[in-house]
Amino acid sequence: MHVLPRYPYRRPPELDGRPQDPRPAVVIGGGLTGLSLALDLARRGVPVLVLDDDDTVGVRGLASRGMCWAQRTLDIFERLGVAGRITAKGVAWNVARVLARDQPVTSYTLQDQPDLRHNGFANLQQYYVEQYLVEALQAEPLAEVRWLNKVEHMASHQGGVRLTVGTPDGPYELDAQWAVACDGASSPSRAALGLAPVVHDRTEDRWIIIDITVPGCDWAQERWTWLDASANGGRAVWRHKMADDTWRLDFQLREDEDAVAAATPEAMCRRVHALFGDDLVFEIAWSGVWAYRHECLADLRAGRVLFAGDAAHLVAPFGARGGNGGVQDADNLAWKLALVLNHGADEALLDTYSTERKQGAFENIRQARRSSRFVHPQGQAAARLWREAIISMAPQLPWAARCINTGRLSAPCRYTDSPLLAGDAGAGAALPDVRLGGTSLHHLLGPWFTLLVFADRLPRALASVQHPLLAVVLVSPACDRQARAALLRQLGVGADSGECWLVRPDQHVATRQAHLQPALVPALLAAALAPLPTDPPPAPAHDLHATTA
Template sequence: MMDGRSASSLSFGYVRSPDQDGARPAAHQIIIVGGGLVGLTMAIDLASKGVKAVVLEKSNTLSEGSRSICQAKRTLEVWDRLGVGDIMLKRGVEWRKGKVFSDDHLLYTFDLQPEGGHKMPAFVNLQQYWVEQYLLERLLELGGEVRWCHEARSIRQSDDGVCIEVATPDGPYNLDCEWLIACDGARSDIRRHLGLTFDGRVFKDKFLITDVKMKGEFPNERWFWFDPSFHSGQTALLHRQADDIWRIDLQLGWEANAEEEKKLENVKRRIKAMLGDDAKFEIEWISVYVFQCRTLSDYVHGRVIFAGDSAHQVSPFGARGGNAGVQDADNLGWKMKLVLDGEASCSLLDTYSRERVYAARENILHSTRATDFITPKSKASRILRDQALSLAAKYPFAQKLVNSGRLSEPAHLIDTPLNTPDNDVFACHIAPGSPAEDAPLSKNGKEDWFLQELKGEFTVVAYEPNGLNLPTRLDIGGIPIAVKTIAKGAALDDVSGALRRRYDMKPGTAYLFRPDQHVAARWRKWSGTGVEECVERAAGRRI
């Protein structure tokens, strides 16, 4: 394991690749541009499926500053499938509750996970440099490759691949690949090379975001203030992270001078106003942000595919940026594997764009509403916001009007051609297109979790299948399918009943899950023909 004590400042030396000495450009199936949390997650997912991708990273370090800190439940479940969920839990700060204040008075509290029976908590706060370190270690365990100080300078596409010019300290060289996945962030060079532009808004406001190291007495909760006495007329946010680091966000206003606000003496003055003159703390990281809510209209451009901030950007309120990027990778990995293996046509990748653009627009909608509420742009909107805050102190119904950031949730991909519509009636919110929900299970008498049985492949889960002797695996047109039987007294047993309740499982019920753990179809009665048709559709063969 790398030296965790210096995770935020780890650097990696440039290493010359044998590809630089070839007479012709070396050819790879996949090249990922960008070695941040999305690019590393993408590379791990592909490696877990037997696909080696080369990651090109133009810098030589992990993320600077904590940056994305709120790792959501669904993201943690993706990482758990990839083998890094437990270490994220061990290192990070778990939380599910929050408080919202107006002035210095508590308006209300909220609980993001009031029901138990889930392996992963609602959120874990963990600095991005820790996340990237653990992802990098896992990728190297799987035999992956990251080329530090290798910058994709230009690209040239053909019908069957991409040629990339790569700049290095030793000079440029060329690489060929079948597919290029651009995970190179908000200032994406690949997006610029293709001349692509975002749709959306840039908000005329600025926020000071700083990491403070201190011994705080605050609980592991998200605290948000409207118009606090220590920062009059603006908003403030406080989060605990690992290693006694605290994230503090302070609204500045559009007219604020970013360079002045980032000066150490000015930051300390604001922090002392919040914590008190006698507070002891150290400043770890400072940044001033202008929030943006924007997306590309299409994430697939020929042989170039965009994911993460290179494809979409949202304001930090709601923790929808990094979490959405990880879920991009989760959606793309299995589809890319089927295409590379010749089990699906390239049109399956178009569903990646369709599904993840939908998710991005949903995130942008929530993020835009939060930003408009937090930073009203007219006298009328400010009056409405202040009235909502006033009512929320007394009336629970008004608390739903207060928006300090609707926190990240996975998209329910209801409108996708990969779903098979229901023919039966179910009394639960988990439907075709929904992400799977976890539940405790017993496996051979030992504690297990439902999502751990969905191991990144197509899986049929049959509940009390009425004496049918089902196989443990199927092969449908070259696509392997795992079959899990859950029954009383069987190897897999829903002893708590949580799975039955959450999925409205009656005896004979079966669900088909995609490799990214989204529901593709469900039935009240097992049918081999029905399973085959639904797998064919979920794999894009019936688009």
């Protein structure tokens, strides 16, 4: 069984009275979101310090936690240089099956996308992903990770943030120009600043994760969902394969079930054997009980402190939206913070991080809420009737099968509410990483903004376009016949169409123009680098009865 790495504690120089300049960026929390953000910042030339109160990766041992990595997240990890290790170690899947009362009701195959660098989903325990991120950070001269350094107090002021950090050798104080709190759902950083998230709903629906290791198991590498499984007392079960012959099992608990009793080894073994038979030989790698709620901070920025991942928003895990959403937070924030720190961008740029990622959070909440209602209608009579009708019709009617909602899988948010976009068709969407012969579309992009010109030669009008943060790239020369067909299928654009797409550093499309006039380019870049402050988007109608935690 895998053994988690332990990282050494090193005495901070502040404890010995050595003067230190304010750190440009301090990331609080060395989990998935914090490590992704720190690696991105370091790659963008920002000295970054990560403070983590533990000395290893993962949470509470070999907890699988986030384990289903979406295509968009894999694209981000590709840019950060760790996707190859994740896909090599992880388990690829694209078939899902749903059973109700032990009978098959539907199955579906995720669209095969050979045109794209990363096809579908990869399952890998979160502690592996975090370990790969730590190892990548260790190779970055601008990055430092301090283990067993717990932020005990925080005070935000106009010029930055003062942190009090506890260590095995005692506390010390640290100044930062900017701090990013990635310290989880209970976020001590939020509490230190007197902030509380807006709670959009809670549920009594509880589940127990039982990760089991079954060497040589011949189960198909598919996602299985049992609705109303007789082996689980008429409640739901999920099954996913992960690395190391390990299978993630999620069993829905009875509303009156004692969680402590359910988590005993004897009770867990009975539950697994009831589903798969007494002959199954397995070892429990990890277990944990979880419940869920939907919440989000009113603003993801509080002065010089920003919030990301579970510290910013919580969403039910239906559709693998938690960890993937946190990585996409980091992806959105890193380039903006780097431009503010190193390239003179206006601080208002960071307000758009809150605008855009709150839109992503609300989209995840909406989708997860629909899935949770289908899996667990609770006392909602109309939802239960709808569910029963759909399940009864799904084996015969394709349209009903498409309504089976056990977790719509995570997809990238299109930032339609963003002030950084031109508002044209396609603006705000994530650019797919289309394969182009020996390379891919994302590999053509520069580190900051990129003007993709779908042509084989640069139009004379664009030859004079220059900006230190802009790369102008011709797409057609990188394309063979297959790549040209792939661009048409995936983007609806020809390699020689003459279209010009301005792509942001996070690979989202800022604008798509049939024939871009050179004079527009500086204006579009200026809008992205120094936006005017904007009011946050209105909350969706179903969030009007939200409360503060």
